[in-house]
Structure formats: C-alpha cells, structure tokens
Amino acid sequence: MAAVTATPIRRIAHLDMDAFYASVELLRYPQLKGLPVVIGGARRKVDEAVRDVPEGGTLADIPLHTFPLLKDYVGRGVITTATYPARQFGIGSAMGLMKAAKLCPQAIILPVDFDEYRRYSRRFKQVITEIAPVMEDRGVDEVYIDFTDVAGGQREGGRVLARLIQKSIFEATGLTCSIGVAPNKLIAKMASEFNKPNGISVIFEDDLQSRIWPLPCRKVNGIGPKADEKLQRHEIRTIGDLALRERDWLIANFGKATGAWMHEVAWGRDERPVVTESEPVSMSRETTFDRDLHAVRHRAELGAIFTRLCEKVAEDLQRKGYVGKTIGIKLRYDDFKIATRDQTIDHFTADAKAIRRVAGQCLKRVPLERPLRLLGVRVGALMKAGELGADGTKPAGGTGAGRPSQGDGRGGSARTASLF
Ligand code: DCP
Ligand code: MG
Secondary structure, three states: OOOOOOOOOOOEEEEEEOOHHHHHHHHHOHHHOOOOEEEEEEEOOOOOHHHHOOOOOOHHHOOHHHOOEHHHOOOOOEEEEEOHHHHOOOOOOOOEHHHHHHHOOOOEEEEEOHHHHHHHHHHHHHHHHHHOOOEEEOOOOEEEEEOOOOOOOOHHHHHHHHHHHHHHHHHHHOOOEEEEEEOOHHHHHHHOOOOOOOOEEEOOHHHHHHHHOOOEHHHOOOOOHHHHHHHHHOOOOEHHHHHHOOHHHHHHHHOHHHHHHHHHHHOOOOOOOOOOOOOOOEEEEEEEEEEEEOOOOOHHHHHHHHHHHHHHHHHHHHHHOEEEEEEEEEEEEOOOOEEEEEEEEEEEEOOHHHHHHHHHHHHOOOOOOOOEEEEEEEEEEEEEHHHOOOOOOOOOOOOOOOOOOEOOOOOOOOOOOOOO
16 A cells, blocks of 8 residues: 655744733733733832732732722833733834823733743743644744644644644643644744734645735734835735736836735745744943933932943843943934944953943044934954854854944034933
C-alpha cells in the first residue's frame, strides 16, 4: 500500500493578548474583574492603593472604594489600554484621560508598570515557543507563529493548535489572548481581531470574499488613515472595493510599490515569512513630563530625569545583551516640535555613565529656550555584547555599524545653558 503524505498547506497564526496591560493589572487586583478600568497617567510610583492593604492581607484584599477613579484625575496623560467593560463607554487606547473621564467617570485608573508587562510578555512568548518554535516577536503583546509544520498545526485548519496555545498561556499566566489562523500573516493579523477577547478565528483561502472583502481598508496592516482617506475619495471603502480596482489604476494613483502592494493585499496574497529572531536596531527610553519643564528653571529635575533615562537604556541593553555606539537624544518642545541629535563614538558601550556623557553632549547641540514636554535617550548601531572584541570595538570582519558622524543635519548652535 502506498503511503499518502499530504503536503502541508501554509498556516500562519497571529496571536494578540486581550487588553494586555489591563489584564496584567487585574492579576494582582482580581477584585477589579468585570469593572471599567483604564491604565495610564503617571508611572507607578508608590502605589496609592497599596497603602490600604489590610493587615496581613494582599493586594487582592484592597477594598474597591479605595482605588482612584477617573473622575478625580487631573493631568494630561493618555490611556494605554482599557478593560472591555470600560470600552463599552467608548474609551480606548491613546485617548486623553480627562476626555475619558467624561465618558466614564466611575472607571478605576491604574498607573502603568512596564516592567511587569515585559515580564508577562516574556512568559507568554516562552509558552508559545515551547509548543511552536517558529515565532516572530511583534512587540509586547503580539506574535506571529508558523503552524505549518507543527504537530496539530494542520488539524481543523490550525484551530486545535491555537486552542492548545490559548489554554497553555492561560494556565501559565492567567491571561487570555485571541488568535487568527490563516494562509499568511496579512490575513492572520486581521483574523485575530474577529473574535476578541479569548477567541479563535480560522480563515482559509476560500474565505477571502466572504470574510475579508467586506472589511474596511483600514483593517489592512499598512493602510493608515492618510491612505484610507485617499482611497475613500475614490469610493474605495472595503477591501473588496480595492480588489475590484485594476492593478494599473492603483499603481497610477498610489505609486508603483504601494499600488502593487495594495493589489496583492486585496487579493489576500502575502508571502512574508515568519522571522524567528529580529535583531533590534536600537533601544530607547523616553518620558513625557507631567508638566512642561524648562532647561534653566527646572535644571535639577531635568538633569535627574535625563540621568535616569540613560540608566534605563543601559539596563535594557545589558539585560538583552547588547552594546551600541550611536547615542542620541530626542526632545519635544511645548509646541510639539521634535528635535533629535546623535553622536557615534569609537567604541561600543552599554554603560550608563558613558551613555549619559555622550547624550549630554548631544543635548548641547539643541536649542533649549522653549519649555520641554518630552525627553528621550536612544542607543543605536547595536551589536551583541558577546561578539565584542576585548578593546570595545568590533572584531575584524564584522559588518559596519552605521554612519560614523554626528547625525543631526541641522546646526544646533542656539543654546541657552550648558546644563547637562
Ligand atoms: N498600548 C499603548 N498605547 C496605545 C496602544 C496600545 O500603550 N496607543 C499598549 C497597551 C496595550 C498593549 O499596548 O495593552 C497592546 O496593544 P493592543 O492594541 O493589542 O491592545 P490591548 O491588548 O490592550 O487590547 P486588545 O484586546 O484590543 O488587543
Ligand atoms: Mg492586544
């Protein structure tokens, strides 16, 4: 009897955690389950709620009435995410907290705790790679997974494996996620939203017309508000509308690359592989101040924030095992204009003091008359610390590490103070 071996068909999953930051917070405050909760505003300092932990109790015992409410919030922070009960009030990511307070004054507000989210991010990704090793990291709460050759990856179009991953993540972390499984990344990304939260959607090639074409063009990862506006002006609202336009027409109106890409996308075609390890190009930390700060009047405060940012970037680099040689800064002024400067040094580093020193020199090249809203520090031209020569330079034969210059482009002569 001849053995029949079916060639596996390409099955790609996109997994996205549900209300990620908020769900992580609810793990330590389970008493908030089912309530409208938003995450945003200040970073976690001393947790105000924690002060009310009853004698011998835990965070889970903090009485509900002691949690801060959105209606009492004053400031200009934005929401990073909101629980699903809060979303029913029209609240969502990137909305100003004061505006959200008008929509749902009784929502509970919690500060962000990036370290905690990163810990959970690492945990759920580890669960996935133990089951399905070909995983592409797409940020703190989402990944692509190649199901094609994984055990169970073909059963029910990938639903069986998706269920296993969902269950394993939940058991390991207490968090839920939503998964789309499809012939490629493009469709998988759209599909993971179909049954949020805690859902699975399985899409086959034949489902293109019924499931994908009715969606608005904005659902395509890569069609942003500007492109969408232009498409709308041409009466193209859905992906189906897009599919019915001639490829040449799209190229004539959107340019060669974009037009051709739009055509492919509308017909559900995408050959991009799932890339297991992406090397970071740079690492950065930035902070938006609670109020505008001025280089002279708030010199000490700014200096401390600046040093802290450099330490954080250094910690990130060291934890992830990278060193870099291009060090840069970013400022946003009170008029929202952005200035960046960077400088490339002759050796690789992950040292907070070295980063601080070079970043300080960059700061001397930007105008500092206007008050500042935001300050950021970046280290680029990275390489793995393990590949470094003993003298802090790259061993011969390595690839080039970016441009060897002061990359600001504009003269930064106007400065008011040598503060940093
Ligand atoms: N995030 C943010 N600012 C934004 C959008 C998101 O800080 N403008 C953060 C908070 C989210 C996390 O990134 O928890 C993941 O983003 P998602 O878009 O996946 O949103 P959620 O996971 O919160 O919700 P959903 O269930 O819709 O995926
Ligand atoms: Mg998410």
